Amino acid sequence: MERSKQNTIILNKFEKKSENYRPVSFTSVICKLLERLIKDHLVDFLVKNKLINPSQYGFLKATSCLTNMLCFLEDVTKWVE
Numbered sequence: 396m397e398r399s400k401q402n403t404i405i406l407n408k409f410e411k412k413s414e415n416y417r418p419v420s421f422t423s424v425i426c427k428l429l430e431r432l433i434k435d436h437l438v439d440f441l442v443k444n445k446l447i448n449p450s451q452y453g454f455l456k457a458t459s460c461l462t463n464m465l466c467f468l469e470d471v472t473k474w475v476e
Contacts, residue, residue, distance in 0.1 A: 408415040438455065441447045450466070452458040 402421045403418050404421075405416050406419050408417065442455070447455070450463065452463040452466075453460050
């Protein structure tokens, strides 16, 4: 099963202008589920074995880029004082 194979259709958003058309791709549900399972197991393994730098926030649960920005601002504030 190849993830790159997908069906794409063009949808119109109600008006007839050409800029109102958008492509919508239908990918395999099985591929998406398998990809999600592999990602979850891989991230869990990396976190449990401390193979991820603690400053990596963007793809971990309960963290975000905002968390990273707040930690950065806290560090800068400490350095300035």
